[in-house]
Amino acid sequence: MSFPPLLGFSSASLGAQVRRLAVSFSLLAGVFALAPSAQAAEPVSSVRLYALDCGRVHFNDGGIFSDTGEYDGKPLDLAAPCFVIRHPKGTLLWDTGLGDALAKNKDGVDNNGIHLAVPVTLASQLERIGLAPADINVVGFSHFHFDHTGNAALFTGATWLINKAELDFALSEPTPFGVSTEAIAGYKNVKVQNVEGDYDVFGDGSVRLLKAPGHTPGHAVLMLRLAKSGVVILSGDLAHTHANYDQRRVPAFNFNRADSLASLDRVHAIAKRLKARVVIQHDPKDFAALPHFPAYLQ
Incomplete structure (x- = not known):
C-alpha cells in the first residue's frame, strides 16, 4: 500500500512521519531481537501458517483503490497482517506490518483522512508461539x-x-511515495537471497514466492502447500479487497497497470488449476476468516 499525493496531503508530510516511526522503532529493534522467547517453540513436522495482526488502516475515502470509481467517496477499512510460516527446515516471516512503534499510540495516528493503528505488537505475538525475532x-x-x-529492523539476523x-x-530518487528507506536500511547488513523470478524457499515446493509485478516493480505473492488445507496463496498487494481480485480492478496508484492485470490473470489461473484458497491480505474479511492467532492452518 502507498499513499500518493492525490489523497490531499503532501508526500513530504507522510514521508516525515514514516521516517520518524522507522527511526524510533530502530532504537527498539536491538532490544526485542536480543530478548529470548518465554518458551521455545515446539519443532514442526509439516508446514504451519499463522496469521498475525500487524496493523489496521481506515480511509475516509477509498477512491484510490480502484481507477474505475467503485470506491469513490466511500470509507474503506484494510488489514495489515504479517504471516509466520513454520517449516521443518526453518521459519519464514512474510511481510512485517506497519511497525510496533505505532502501538505506543493506543488510539492510532490520523493523517488527513487516514487512520493507522497497531493494537498488538508483532514481537508480543511471536512470543505467544514461543518465538523471538532471532528465531x-x-x-x-x-x-x-x-x-x-x-x-x-527486528530481523537483521535472518x-x-x-x-x-x-x-x-x-532506493530510487526521489524516494517513491509509500517507501521508508529507513525501514529497509537493514538490507545492507543482512544476508540477502536475490530473488528475480519465482523462488522455492525451502527447496521442497511447499513455500514458494511467485513473481507478480504491477503494484510495484518487484511485487510477489506467496504460495503454500499445506498438508490438510491444500494450496493457500497470500496476495501481498496483488489486490486490496476480494472484490478487486474477483473483478480485476486496479488501484490508481499502482506502478504499472498492464503488469497489474497480467499478474492478476496469472494468480487467477494458478489458483483455479490448483484449487487454491487466495487470501487477500488487506481484506479484513479474508484476514478474519483465517484461524484466530495463535491457532494456525496446516
Missing part, C-alpha cells in the same frame, strides 16, 4: 511499501529475500 530464519516481503516493512527490481525501485 526467524527468513524474511520475505511482498514489496517494499512501509505497511509491509515496518518491523524489518536472510532477507529481495527482488533487485523492487530494491532499485525503493
